[in-house]
């Protein structure tokens with residue numbers, strides 16, 4: 001099937017390749033559309049994101065490419081919004097909501113950076129209580145989605161990236177499921193994110209299988225995203241993700257068409 005991927009990073013934030021190199025690769029991969037979703041400005045960590053003054057040039061480059069590739073591939077302007085970023089999104093075609101940090105007492109802990117940072121966060125902020133850390137992360141996610149009303153939700157359970165969370169523990173699963181139930185009321189479009197497979201941190205996408213099953217029962221819609229930071233990964237593990245979704249019982253995925261999603265049979 002022909003894919004669209006709305007979760008991609010370029011040299012405008014922490015990606016490796018230019019936008020144009022990504023577009024050329026998307027054409028080679030027979031994609032019908034491509035969206036750019038570089039990181040929005042996060043005051044707690046300026047090392048990987050765009051600065052507010054970079055949104056203008058970012059949008060101008062997307063506009064240039066939209067025009068240049070018109071009739072060959074649709075190109076969309078997106079933004080990955082973090083918990084503490086609050087930009088004006090009216091100039092963008094879409095945005096996705098993700099949570100990458102827990103910030104406490106002026107200290108920033110990255111959720112998806114390393115196992116060591118997760119351990120440090122749990123020790124410093126939650127006295128070693130992993131479930132308290134999970135609850136904090138998922139509470140932030142619910143609040144974030146309710147506030148920014150995204151087009152879709154990015155890597156919902158990225159906190160499981162380094163297998164530090166007790167994913168088999170029913171108490172952990174309950175915390176994650178309750179958050180998912182709340183989020184789906186605001187935004188039913190949930191990313192099936194294959195980025196951690198490309199980085200060899202996981203062998204399956206986010207969300208975890210128990211959450212995918214819950215998504216199915218809630219009527220939530222899967223949106224494929226590779227969270228690509230290099231052009232070779234634009235559709236990484238998409239065929240496998242579709243097979244996984246079918247096996248779980250999904251009959252369709254949500255594919256972006258510019259003003260919203262269309263259900264495409266799988």
Ligand SMILES: [Zn+2]
Nearest residue numbers: 080098154155
């Ligand atoms: Zn992210």
Ligand SMILES: [Zn+2]
Nearest residue numbers: 007009080227
């Ligand atoms: Zn991302």
